[in-house]
Amino acid sequence: MIISINRRNDKENYMKQYKIDKENISTLEALEYIKENIDSTLTYRSGCKSGSCGSCSILVNDKEVLACKCKLNDDITIKPLKNGTIIKDLVVDLEQTAKLLFKSKAFIEKFQDINIKKEDEELIDLQSTCILCQSCYSTCPVYSVNKDFLGPFALTRVLRYTNDKKEANNTKKLDAIQVNGIWDCTLCGNCTIACPQFIDSKTDIMNLRMKSVQNGYSDPTIQSNDFLNEFNNYNDFNTGFNPNSF
Amino acid sequence: MYDVIIVGSGGAGLSAALSAKEKTNKVLVISKTYPTHSQTVQAQGGINCVLDYENDSISNHINDTYKSSKELGNINTIKKMCESAQKTIIWLDKLGVPFSRDNSGKIAQRYFGGTKAKRTCYSSDYTGLKIIHTLYDNCIKNNIEFLNEHTLIDLIINENKYLGINVFNLLSGEVIDLYSKTLIIATGGYGNIYSTHTTNSVSTTGDGLAIAFKHGIKLSNLEFIQFHPTALKGTNTLISESARAEGAFLIDDEGNRFVDELTTRDEVARAIKIKIDNGENVYLDMRHINANIIKEKMPQEQKLIKDIMNLDVHKDLIPIVPAVHYTMGGILTDVSCETSIKDIYACGEVAQNNTHGANRLGGNSLLEIITFGKIAGNNAAEISLKKETNIPNKIEFNVINLILEKKLGKSIYKIKNDLSEAMFNYAGLYRTNNDLKKLHLLIKKFEEEYKNTGIENKSKKYNKNIVDYIELGNLLILSKLVCQSALKRRESRGSHFRKDYKQINKEYQKISTIQNIKERVEYKLEEAL
Ligand SMILES: Cc1cc2nc3c(=O)[nH]c(=O)nc-3n(C[C@H](O)[C@H](O)[C@H](O)COP(=O)(O)OP(=O)(O)OC[C@H]3O[C@@H](n4cnc5c(N)ncnc54)[C@H](O)[C@@H]3O)c2cc1C
Ligand code: SF4
Ligand code: SF4
Ligand code: FES
Numbered sequence: 001m002i003i004s005i006n007r008r009n010d011k012e013n014y015m016k017q018y019k020i021d022k023e024n025i026s027t028l029e030a031l032e033y034i035k036e037n038i039d040s041t042l043t044y045r046s047g048c049k050s051g052s053c054g055s056c057s058i059l060v061n062d063k064e065v066l067a068c069k070c071k072l073n074d075d076i077t078i079k080p081l082k083n084g085t086i087i088k089d090l091v092v093d094l095e096q097t098a099k100l101l102f103k104s105k106a107f108i109e110k111f112q113d114i115n116i117k118k119e120d121e122e123l124i125d126l127q128s129t130c131i132l133c134q135s136c137y138s139t140c141p142v143y144s145v146n147k148d149f150l151g152p153f154a155l156t157r158v159l160r161y162t163n164d165k166k167e168a169n170n171t172k173k174l175d176a177i178q179v180n181g182i183w184d185c186t187l188c189g190n191c192t193i194a195c196p197q198f199i200d201s202k203t204d205i206m207n208l209r210m211k212s213v214q215n216g217y218s219d220p221t222i223q224s225n226d227f228l229n230e231f232n233n234y235n236d237f238n239t240g241f242n243p244n245s246f
Numbered sequence: 247m248y249d250v251i252i253v254g255s256g257g258a259g260l261s262a263a264l265s266a267k268e269k270t271n272k273v274l275v276i277s278k279t280y281p282t283h284s285q286t287v288q289a290q291g292g293i294n295c296v297l298d299y300e301n302d303s304i305s306n307h308i309n310d311t312y313k314s315s316k317e318l319g320n321i322n323t324i325k326k327m328c329e330s331a332q333k334t335i336i337w338l339d340k341l342g343v344p345f346s347r348d349n350s351g352k353i354a355q356r357y358f359g360g361t362k363a364k365r366t367c368y369s370s371d372y373t374g375l376k377i378i379h380t381l382y383d384n385c386i387k388n389n390i391e392f393l394n395e396h397t398l399i400d401l402i403i404n405e406n407k408y409l410g411i412n413v414f415n416l417l418s419g420e421v422i423d424l425y426s427k428t429l430i431i432a433t434g435g436y437g438n439i440y441s442t443h444t445t446n447s448v449s450t451t452g453d454g455l456a457i458a459f460k461h462g463i464k465l466s467n468l469e470f471i472q473f474h475p476t477a478l479k480g481t482n483t484l485i486s487e488s489a490r491a492e493g494a495f496l497i498d499d500e501g502n503r504f505v506d507e508l509t510t511r512d513e514v515a516r517a518i519k520i521k522i523d524n525g526e527n528v529y530l531d532m533r534h535i536n537a538n539i540i541k542e543k544m545p546q547e548q549k550l551i552k553d554i555m556n557l558d559v560h561k562d563l564i565p566i567v568p569a570v571h572y573t574m575g576g577i578l579t580d581v582s583c584e585t586s587i588k589d590i591y592a593c594g595e596v597a598q599n600n601t602h603g604a605n606r607l608g609g610n611s612l613l614e615i616i617t618f619g620k621i622a623g624n625n626a627a628e629i630s631l632k633k634e635t636n637i638p639n640k641i642e643f644n645v646i647n648l649i650l651e652k653k654l655g656k657s658i659y660k661i662k663n664d665l666s667e668a669m670f671n672y673a674g675l676y677r678t679n680n681d682l683k684k685l686h687l688l689i690k691k692f693e694e695e696y697k698n699t700g701i702e703n704k705s706k707k708y709n710k711n712i713v714d715y716i717e718l719g720n721l722l723i724l725s726k727l728v729c730q731s732a733l734k735r736r737e738s739r740g741s742h743f744r745k746d747y748k749q750i751n752k753e754y755q756k757i758s759t760i761q762n763i764k765e766r767v768e769y770k771l772e773e774a775l
Contacts, residue, residue: 026554036660040657040711041705043708043710046448047284047287047447048283051550052287053285055279055283102389107383107386108340109387111340116351117347118346120347121345121347128379131282131375161383164344166342
């Protein structure tokens with residue numbers, strides 16, 4: 001099998017091809033094989049080898065995968081995740097994760113002792129299986145241009161805690177995600193497709209939008225349209241100049 | 247100068263950090279990975295706690311744990327863990343761990359091997375994952391300071407007094423000194439001395455133990471290595487005990503069941519090993535289990551089996567092997583988590599605090615790491631507040647340059663794999679005097695090879711090979727200590743099975759300790775603290 005890996009060292013970025021004579025292995029096992037037998041300098045992260053630590057996410061043929069759960073195929077190209085600073089080979093910087101979780105207040109702010117039902121727990125089950133693998137970040141078009149965007153996993157996690165009955169104070173959380181948060185998302189759905197845990201961040205974000213509106217926050221995307229209309233009207237009637245008119 | 251430094255960010259380290267932070271702001275967590283990359287995320291099955299007092303009792307929990315320890319545990323330590331279990335679960339629940347609930351809204355419980363009552367709390371089959379992510383979210387909420395991808399390489403100890411640590415910053419390639427009044431070692435177990443036969447994370451390389459040993463800190467019970475009966479053949483991915491708890495069978499090539507699936511892990515694992523050594527295959531059979539139960543209670547298992555083996559639990563038999571899963575041995579601590587050097591604490595899988603003895607019960611590890619993680623954090627913080635210290639002079643530390651200067655010999659990865667195969671063959675589920683002696687010679691050979699090799703990669707920035715090199719050194723130290731401890735225990739007890747001494751021997755109803763005293767290795771049998 002031939003695979004190509006996008007390498008990056010202190011100085012340069014280059015593509016390198018490796019030949020592996022092994023069948024039915026995972027992409028992570030292929031990386032291990034290369035490191036142990038061909039080129040020990042190849043650098044990547046890994047941990048659990050079973051899809052739960054999220055450290056081995058990479059791009060295979062430009063799609064986000066967990067290397068440990070992705071079977072190796074012939075003629076593939078491996079790259080590091082997008083939207084993060086590449087430190088070396090397949091390793092990207094992860095220091096922003098904690099900052100984003102902190103900013104979005106993805107935790108229980110104020111605990112309340114309340115009777116929890118089976119359905120209540122099931123409601124947050126899926127969202128709380130996020131492994132912070134960053135795949136969703138790698139696909140997000142908003143994040144690629146705005147590094148302050150809280151982004152899919154942090155927002156999913158906010159929904160997980162706002163839907164948690166144990167939380168007595170959701171206001172702060174909703175407050176924290178209004179700017180560079182839920183309204184900046186384009187609802188493109190890339191994150192949903194990329195998630196190895198089948199978490200649907202796009203829908204989670206829509207849910208947060210709904211919750212926000214229900215709690216008295218206004219939708220700035222509508223506001224800006226109003227503003228635009230007023231602006232146009234203003235121009236139309238007062239100066240006769242409308243840049244958008246024919 | 248920190249009050250408390252915690253090395254390791256698994257369940258034990260994060261619990262310690264949260265409880266230390268209640269007392270002082272000067273808390274730092276060092277980790278060679280990221281918190282959510284720690285092995286604790288892999289725990290699927292659950293965490294033990296008696297909640298149903300009608301059908302179970304705390305004294306049952308204590309007795310089962312003691313029985314499983316084969317009378318090597320300390321009853322007081324076990325008591326402490328079991329008696330505070332409910333408090334521990336409530337603490338986790340309050341932090342936001344989404345424990346699965348039963349129809350009446352109570353925290354749901356399942357059966358685990360070695361017990362006759364439903365005593366294991368869980369969050370579907372992502373218990374460890376949900377616990378650690380919740381702990382991490384709380385650390386973030388509480389502004390706890392982290393240094394990620396920093397590897398502990400040494401302790402700074404002067405005349406038996408703890409001063410600080412040396413850590414290797416992977417990103418910059420530099421070694422830095424960090425000083426604190428107290429230290430908590432929470433670096434996890436040493437399963438990777440069997441790296442090609444383990445369910446453990448690649449980072450579980452016994453660093454904390456090896457480094458502690460070099461400084462004369464007492465280690466204990468290293469010979470007790472728990473094999474999990476059911477790992478997927480070929481990849482060693484764990485299929486949780488919850489599968490058997492929910493009714494899965496173990497069958498051989500002829501389709502016969504050959505062992506009580508719910509007896510303790512060591513017994514099940516040995517029964518499987520005998521089959522495999524006879525050239526047979528062993529399978530997990532889940533075909534008869536209700537699809538809804540699988541969906542609700544084992545979604546991760548089902549997914550792993552599909553993704554990794556391309557098999558369908560409803561239709562296919564799943565080939566399995568036993569794999570190294572948990573290491574009972576560790577840095578010896580007392581019930582307050584203190585080690586044999588003052589101001590140094592240990593908690594989690596790295597520690598041997600006399601709860602698990604010769605064998606750990608499923609679901610007791612998560613309980614132990616959280617319970618004693620909190621105790622360690624609390625005690626270390628309290629002590630630090632009473633302690634005056636000055637920052638010592640900077641100590642020159644040249645180990646990285648020494649590694650980089652070494653000429654390349656045998657590949658460190660080849661040595662690691664050879665070591666693992668030797669450990670598995672000669673110090674695995676069955677042990678004999680002859681095999682262990684052979685192993686000892688082999689380890690000496692690997693040590694020689696290790697001394698005579700270096701790494702190819704000379705770059706400073708994010709040179710993971712340096713960490714790999716340091717880890718291998720630690721694995722070698724531990725392999726040798728495990729081998730020596732296994733040689734000395736001439737009996738079969740719990741996970742330690744000697745073909746040449748098949749019975750339990752009362753004379754060995756003691757914990758083993760192993761300590762480096764002025765470059766001499768001292769082995770002893772002692773009463774459990
Ligand atoms: C697949 C699997 C399933 C399991 N299921 C269960 C279960 O259902 N129930 C149960 O009770 N137990 C279970 N266990 C056992 C349990 O998960 C572990 O014993 C427990 O998680 C250990 O936690 P810890 O905090 O001590 O260590 P870990 O989670 O291993 O964390 C160790 C930390 O130390 C860091 N570290 C290591 N060396 C260094 C160094 N040199 N410098 C800096 N940092 C370092 C690591 O990066 C990591 O952050 C399971 C284990 C496995 C492998
Ligand atoms: S939401 Fe999914 S893709 Fe994003 S970090 Fe979590 S697990 Fe990964
Ligand atoms: S749906 Fe929103 S969060 Fe998800 S990738 Fe698209 S823009 Fe990003
Ligand atoms: S190694 Fe943990 S998710 Fe792949």
